Amino acid sequence: MNAFFSVFRVSLLGIFKRSVKSSRRSRIGTGAILAFVFVYITAACFFAFFALAQKLAPAGLLFLIPALAIVGAALLSLVTCISTASGNLIRIRDGDILFSLPISHRTVLAAKIAVLYVFELAYSLMLLLPASIAYFYYAGAGFAAVVGCVISLFAAPLIPIFIGILLAFAGSLILRKIKFKNFIGIILFLAAFTAYFLFFSDTPKIITGLMENAGSIRDSIRSYYFPAVLYGNAMDGNLLHALLFMAIGAVPIIALILLFSGTYSSLVSSSSAAKSGKASKRGGEKAASASAPIISCLRKEFLHYFSSMPFMLNTIASPVMSVLVGFILFGKQSSAEAVISETGRSLLFIIYVFISTGMLCMSPTTSASISLEGKRIRILHTLPIDKKTVLNAKALMNLIICTVFTVINGVLIIVVGGYGIAEAAFYFFIAESCAAVSSVSGLLINLWKPRLDFVNETQAIKQSMATLLAILAGMLTAGAAALIYFAARAVIGVPLVQSAIVSAVMLLICFGLTRVLYSTGIKKLDTLSI
Amino acid sequence: MIEIVDFSKFYGEKKAVDGLDLKIENGDIYGFIGHNGAGKTTTIKAITGIHKIEHGDILIDGVSIKTHPTECKRTMAYIPDSPDLYEYLTARRFINFICDVYGIGANERKERIEKYSALFGMTANLDDKIGTYSHGMKQKAAIIAALCHDPKNIVMDEPFVGLDPKAAHTVKELMREICAQGGCIFFSTHVLEVAEKLCNKIAIIKEGKLIESGPIDEVRGNSSLEDIFLELTDDASNGESL
Numbered sequence: 099m100n101a102f103f104s105v106f107r108v109s110l111l112g113i114f115k116r117s118v119k120s121s122r123r124s125r126i127g128t129g130a131i132l133a134f135v136f137v138y139i140t141a142a143c144f145f146a147f148f149a150l151a152q153k154l155a156p157a158g159l160l161f162l163i164p165a166l167a168i169v170g171a172a173l174l175s176l177v178t179c180i181s182t183a184s185g186n187l188i189r190i191r192d193g194d195i196l197f198s199l200p201i202s203h204r205t206v207l208a209a210k211i212a213v214l215y216v217f218e219l220a221y222s223l224m225l226l227l228p229a230s231i232a233y234f235y236y237a238g239a240g241f242a243a244v245v246g247c248v249i250s251l252f253a254a255p256l257i258p259i260f261i262g263i264l265l266a267f268a269g270s271l272i273l274r275k276i277k278f279k280n281f282i283g284i285i286l287f288l289a290a291f292t293a294y295f296l297f298f299s300d301t302p303k304i305i306t307g308l309m310e311n312a313g314s315i316r317d318s319i320r321s322y323y324f325p326a327v328l329y330g331n332a333m334d335g336n337l338l339h340a341l342l343f344m345a346i347g348a349v350p351i352i353a354l355i356l357l358f359s360g361t362y363s364s365l366v367s368s369s370s371a372a373k374s375g376k377a378s379k380r381g382g383e384k385a386a387s388a389s390a391p392i393i394s395c396l397r398k399e400f401l402h403y404f405s406s407m408p409f410m411l412n413t414i415a416s417p418v419m420s421v422l423v424g425f426i427l428f429g430k431q432s433s434a435e436a437v438i439s440e441t442g443r444s445l446l447f448i449i450y451v452f453i454s455t456g457m458l459c460m461s462p463t464t465s466a467s468i469s470l471e472g473k474r475i476r477i478l479h480t481l482p483i484d485k486k487t488v489l490n491a492k493a494l495m496n497l498i499i500c501t502v503f504t505v506i507n508g509v510l511i512i513v514v515g516g517y518g519i520a521e522a523a524f525y526f527f528i529a530e531s532c533a534a535v536s537s538v539s540g541l542l543i544n545l546w547k548p549r550l551d552f553v554n555e556t557q558a559i560k561q562s563m564a565t566l567l568a569i570l571a572g573m574l575t576a577g578a579a580a581l582i583y584f585a586a587r588a589v590i591g592v593p594l595v596q597s598a599i600v601s602a603v604m605l606l607i608c609f610g611l612t613r614v615l616y617s618t619g620i621k622k623l624d625t626l627s628i
Numbered sequence: 629m630i631e632i633v634d635f636s637k638f639y640g641e642k643k644a645v646d647g648l649d650l651k652i653e654n655g656d657i658y659g660f661i662g663h664n665g666a667g668k669t670t671t672i673k674a675i676t677g678i679h680k681i682e683h684g685d686i687l688i689d690g691v692s693i694k695t696h697p698t699e700c701k702r703t704m705a706y707i708p709d710s711p712d713l714y715e716y717l718t719a720r721r722f723i724n725f726i727c728d729v730y731g732i733g734a735n736e737r738k739e740r741i742e743k744y745s746a747l748f749g750m751t752a753n754l755d756d757k758i759g760t761y762s763h764g765m766k767q768k769a770a771i772i773a774a775l776c777h778d779p780k781n782i783v784m785d786e787p788f789v790g791l792d793p794k795a796a797h798t799v800k801e802l803m804r805e806i807c808a809q810g811g812c813i814f815f816s817t818h819v820l821e822v823a824e825k826l827c828n829k830i831a832i833i834k835e836g837k838l839i840e841s842g843p844i845d846e847v848r849g850n851s852s853l854e855d856i857f858l859e860l861t862d863d864a865s866n867g868e869s870l
Contacts, residue, residue, distance in 0.1 A: 105729075192714065198701065199726070200701035200729065201698065202698050
């Protein structure tokens with residue numbers, strides 16, 4: 099047990115310790131921002147569930163609240179678990195230390211799963227806690243119900259973790275020998291993401307649908323996710339069902355630990371062997387071709403990007419969302435064309451321009467690209483290459499990715515939205531200039547908050563302060579662009595000129611940030627080491 | 629005592645180690661030499677339980693690491709070639725983590741941490757994060773952590789890489805001391821002079837196969853270890869190419 103807690107503590111510390119050189123103040127700041135994000139999302143869920151409960155309670159359909167919450171939390175945990183289990187359980191860098199210690203592989207696996215559980219618990223609490231409060235507010239709560247609720251909250255992530263780990267293990271076994279595994283993974287993720295996004299894109303319709311089909315929804319949940327029934331009963335004070343809910347989650351995980359511990363070290367070593375094999379193959383490709391330093395750096399950035407599933411997934415989701423938003427908004431517009439006025443049409447377009455731009459700017463690859471150098475940062479320091487070239491390549495990669503989506507969105511504006519080339523050009527200038535700003539700001543943020551000492555890439559990409567700050571910076575950039583646009587519109591009536599003004603201001607900001615990047619940023623880059 | 633019995637390891641189709649038999653008896657300082665990619669690290673990782681043993685067996689003090697891994701590892705320490713430690717921990721916390729796992733009591737561990745950190749000149753740096761260390765300092769931290777649980781059998785992969793001369797000397801002295809107390813040391817190295825001066829036995833591996841092993845005086849005869857190594861490894865490769 100002592101060994102379990104030691105490994106658990108060390109593994110958890112590896113995720114929470116932001117940087118080797120981080121000060122106490124910076125750690126407090128990190129904690130405060132994480133707490134803010136947790137509270138913000140929980141509060142958003144709180145209002146959503148309250149609004150839903152308000153509609154469902156008078157119709158006597160309150161039972162749908164715990165049912166929907168547990169299904170939602172299970173899906174959320176499942177998706178996050180599949181995407182992080184591989185990094186936290188299989189592609190680990192401390193395997194050699196841990197497997198050489200006198201601890202059973204079972205203990206190591208159990209400790210790593212416990213770390214995963216802590217995260218999944220946090221995710222599911224963000225959804226289940228507000229839902230429970232909303233439910234108890236309308237349904238009332240006795241002592242047994244509260245105890246049942248607490249047990250169930252802790253038990254909720256167990257089943258999704260079990261399924262998620264199985265899928266992640268199976269995925270890593272199946273995908274080990276497949277050449278384009280990253281693309282397959284990304285396509286699957288995007289398909290699931292698109293389905294999820296489209297499903298939740300029409301809230302009023304969902305509420306009406308829920309109310310009309312409450313009985314069949316309950317039956318479906320019962321037949322497809324039976325534990326939801328136990329959870330619902332636990333929320334009504336059935337403690338036996340609460341304990342059963344805990345047991346049917348815990349027992350499979352214990353069985354999984356017992357069954358997989360024998361092959362765990364093989365999975366970990368084969369994953370690292372596959373990694374090194376892949377790297378050497380890549381190194382051999384086009385070894386003879388010579389390129390300019392910027393092209394070479396850009397190629398290196400893209401090779402890293404396409405070889406790292408967490409890197410791609412984390413940065414491609416919001417640009418994809420910008421396309422989906424276009425489909426939804428313009429789709430609705432075409433179905434309501436008879437009633438929508440010309441003013442409404444242009445307002446819808448403007449809303450799309452800035453929402454889409456915000457999404458493009460929210461996850462720049464640059465916010466993790468310095469951190470992802472990790473220990474290899476010494477290579478950059480020792481190469482006879484101008485640091486500007488290195489930084490330009492990183493910024494350029496983000497801009498190229500954004501440009502692909504900007505062009506797609508431009509086509510969408512014309513084809514699905516029915517707008518003209520002028521509107522597409524209007525969008526293109528604004529989105530591209532904002533993307534340029536976010537590319538550079540992402541780099542500056544990452545230089546300010548690097549995470550070179552990551553244990554696995556997921557920590558540098560998903561769990562880093564730089565990524566979080568870059569999301570906020572991206573939203574701020576799009577917000578600033580919107581403000582400039584409205585200011586320009588008050589003075590000038592020609593849309594393309596307004597767009598040009600926004601672009602010019604954003605490019606000026608980009609120019610200013612680039613100056614900072616080339617001076618302070620390069621100095622900071624020079625000091626980065628591990 | 630470490631006994632390797634008919635051990636083989638495959639990476640996919642490639643045979644990294646081919647039917648290796650080796651016996652490291654108590655009191656032995658056993659050097660393991662070979663070209664890069666010869667199978668040294670694979671063997672060492674199998675001995676220490678990092679790699680699963682699919683063919684053959686490895687016995688630690690007569691107990692199979694295949695069937696009783698935890699018991700075997702309890703008497704053993706492993707010092708890796710690249711000390712990839714937890715960079716976000718201080719050396720003290722890392723050593724405490726290792727001591728926790730080995731169940732070393734508070735007084736014992738305090739005494740040993742003080743002793744070994746003083747020996748390696750690390751006392752002043754114990755509370756710095758490992759991420760801020762140089763390669764040599766990380767290596768020293770790994771060695772201190774390995775020695776803190778008083779292991780009987782020590783397996784080292786290139787232990788002298790990155791160490792300053794004083795630390796290298798200290799490691800050699802400690803190796804002799806552990807063997808004098810009835811323990812055994814098995815280590816890989818590319819520095820043949822070190823192997824020649826330090827080891828009482830030596831094994832030479834090439835392309836996964838053991839090509840020579842035994843007491844160092846018997847292996848080298850009247851020549852130097854370097855001459856014998858080059859002769860044996862060149863012979864093997866010439867024979868294959870022909």
